[in-house]
Amino acid sequence: MAFNYPNGHSFNQKAFQKPIVSYGASQSNRGMSLEHDINEANKYYLATDQAVIHKKPTPVQIVNVSYPARAAAKITEAYFRQASTTDYNGIYRGYYIDFDAKETTHKRSFPLSNIHEHQVKHLKAIAKQKGLAFMIIRFTVLQETYVIWANLVFKYWDNRENGRKSIPYEEITKFGERVEQQFNPTTPYLQAVDKLLIQRKEEGDNLI
Structure with missing residues (x-):
């Protein structure tokens, strides 16, 4: 089946296949993407009855369908559509959670x-x-991952026309919570969410 983008270009599966990177023992996780780490963490949380969190599928617009048999349909052409929301959502400890995960090579x-x-x-x-509502941000060069409430994003987003075009590293470390890597899952981001929830209660529901 041929997948195409809205501009007519064909989807190249090989372009999305990441090479396998080999590191020493102390860097064994550095070849893994943030998305991969979160997906693995979600599998762990589901298997251990801690949370039900899933990655939202990328919406696809079907263009052409063939019918090789009367009772069968085959999609022959489709387009990836831009997602309208975020990457992940689910339920954790009675809370509805919704978040996106981003990586950056910037350090500051x-x-x-x-x-x-x-x-x-x-x-x-x-x-x-x-x-x-929160975001998980990974500074790939620093190999540091943080969870921040979405309110911190709103603060800078709403003032981006007349202010900064980025969120300072110092703000993320001050108001966010670092995700400490461990063995399984490697990126236990819900531990950081727990800490942020405690802070929120202590500060009278002030998210940032």
């Missing part, structure tokens, strides 16, 4: 250009309904 800030407007709008809607 997280560029707002890495975020799409529809993602911000969606997270604002979740936060308004008292859901847990």
Whole structure:
């Protein structure tokens, strides 16, 4: 089946296949992407009855369908559509959670250009309904991963026209919670969410 983008270009599966990177024991996890780590963590959380969190599928627009048999249909052409929300959602300890995961090679800030407007709008809607809206940000060069409430993103996003075009590293480390790597799962981000929830209660529901 042929997948195409809205501009007519064909989807190249090989372009999305990442090479296997080999590291020493102390760097064994550095070849893994943040998305991979979160997906593995979600499998662990589901298997251990801690949470039910899934990655949302990329929406596909079907263009052509053939019918090789009367009772069978075969999709012959389709397009990837831009996702309208965020990457992940689910239930954790009675909370509805919704979040996106981003990586950056920058060391001192997280560029707002890495975020799409529809993602911000969606997270604002979740936060308004008292859901847990947050982002997981990984500084790949520093090999540091943080969870931040979406409100910190809103603060800089809403002032981006007249202010900074990025969230300072110092702000992320101050208001966010670092995800400490461990054996299984390697990226236990819900531990960071727990710490942020405790802080929120102590600060009278002030998310940032």
